[in-house]
Amino acid sequence: MSPDDPRCGAAAAFPSHPLLLSWSSGKDSLWALRVLRAAGCDVRGLITSCNGESERVAMHGVRRELLELQAEAVGLPLTIVDLPFPCTDEDYEQRMEAVLVLARDDGARGVAFGDLFLQDVREFREKQLAPLDLEPCFPIWGLDTRQLALDMVDAGVRAVLTCVDPRQCPRELAGTEYGAELFAALPDSADPCGEKGEFHTFVYDGPGFSHPVEIHRGEVVERGGFVFADLLTSAVSS
Numbered sequence: 538m539s540p541d542d543p544r545c546g547a548a549a550a551f552p553s554h555p556l557l558l559s560w561s562s563g564k565d566s567l568w569a570l571r572v573l574r575a576a577g578c579d580v581r582g583l584i585t586s587c588n589g590e591s592e593r594v595a596m597h598g599v600r601r602e603l604l605e606l607q608a609e610a611v612g613l614p615l616t617i618v619d620l621p622f623p624c625t626d627e628d629y630e631q632r633m634e635a636v637l638v639l640a641r642d643d644g645a646r647g648v649a650f651g652d653l654f655l656q657d658v659r660e661f662r663e664k665q666l667a668p669l670d671l672e673p674c675f676p677i678w679g680l681d682t683r684q685l686a687l688d689m690v691d692a693g694v695r696a697v698l699t700c701v702d703p704r705q706c707p708r709e710l711a712g713t714e715y716g717a718e719l720f721a722a723l724p725d726s727a728d729p730c731g732e733k734g735e736f737h738t739f740v741y742d743g744p745g746f747s748h749p750v751e752i753h754r755g756e757v758v759e760r761g762g763f764v765f766a767d768l769l770t771s772a773v774s775s
Contacts, residue, residue: 551573551576551577551578551674551676552578552646552647552672552674553578553579554579554646554647554672555579555580555581555644555645555646555647556573556578556579556580556581556645556646556647556648556649556674557580557581557582557583557584557616557637557640557645557647557648557649558570558573558580558582558583558584558613558648558649558650558651559583559584559585559648559649559650559651559662560583560584560585560604560607560608560615561585561594561597561651561737562585562594562597562599562603562604562607562699562738562739562740563597563651563696563737563738563739563740564689564694564696564715564730564738564740564743565651565652565653565677565730565732566583566651566740567611567694567740567743567744567745568651568677568685568689568694569649569650569651569676569677570611570745571692571743571744571745572676572677573649573674573676574745576676578649580613580649581613581614581644581645582613582614582615582616582640582645583608583611583613583614583615583616584615584616584617584618584636584637584640584648585604585615585616585617585618586617586618586619586620586629586632586633587601587604587617587618587619587620588620588622588624589619589620589621589622590621590622591622595620595624596700596734596737596763597699597700597737597738597739598699598700598737598765598766598767599699599739599768600767600768600769601617602770603739603750603752603768603770604617606750606770607740607741607750610742610746610747610748610749610750611745611746611747612745612747616636616640618632618633618636619632620632630665633665634665634669637666637669637671638669641669641670641671645671646671646672647666647671647672647673647674648662648666648671648672648673648674649673649674649675649676650662650673650674650675651676651677652675652677652678652732653677653678653679653680653682653685653730653732654678654679654682654732655732655733659673659675659678682728682729682730682732683729685729685730686720686729686730689715689743690715690716690717692743692744693742693743693744694715694740694742694743694744695714695715695740695741695742695743695749696714696715696738696739696740696741696743697712697713697714697715697738697739697741697752697754697766697768698710698711698712698713698715698719698736698737698738698766699711699712699737699738699739699765699766699768700736700737700763700764700765700766701735701736701763701764702734702735702736702762702763703759703762703763703764704762705724705726705727705733705734705735705736706723706724706727706735706736707722707724708759708764710722710723710736711736711757711764711765711766712754712757712766715738723735739752739768750770751770751771752768752769752770753768753769753770754766754767754768754769755767755768755769
């Protein structure tokens with residue numbers, strides 16, 4: 538896949554130096570990894586943050602054990618930044634910076650993100666990395682999200698909605714499969730990739746996976762104004 542491929546982000550830059558990939562556990566992270574690998578980038582590992590108390594990915598609500606199974610399936614080491622609860626912006630920035638400095642000292646020269654079009658999020662990441670001498674990379678930035686959603690499903694990306702914002706989407710969509718039926722059920726105002734926070738996903742199979750992560754849906758709960766579907770696997774039974 539070259540930078541001119543329509544499945545790459547607008548004006549995507551593909552650095553030759555070693556990268557980490559910010560890994561949310563969702564479909565956009567996997568697609569970013571696919572694009573980077575196809576372009577021959579040196580992706581050294583995944584980095585994500587977890588609530589240190591619940592040991593889950595914030596907003597996605599995904600269990601730490603499932604993150605580890607994903608990393609094993611895509612064949613990359615996983616670095617988890619443990620965050621306190623409650624977590625202030627200062628807490629987040631300090632803990633993330635400490636981990637990124639260690640990664641830089643170990644050879645990483647940039648961090649890639651699966652962001653699509655939220656300019657304020659991109660600017661925050663650029664600002665965070667600038668003093669650390671780490672280059673930000675946005676391999677899928679600017680892609681048309683309606684086409685991207687179809688491309689991901691067609692390419693074999695398999696994901697489940699783990700969190701739904703009921704102010705933007707029907708709460709019943711929590712725990713459903715990402716695909717054509719979901720697209721039909723989304724309101725017209727919702728982005729089909731959930732980029733505006735309508736929903737978050739857990740990807741359990743797709744391009745780059747050596748094997749699927751076996752999951753089944755557990756309890757669906759409402760917490761903090763969001764609806765979460767707990768995902769379980771044979772290694773996580775409660």
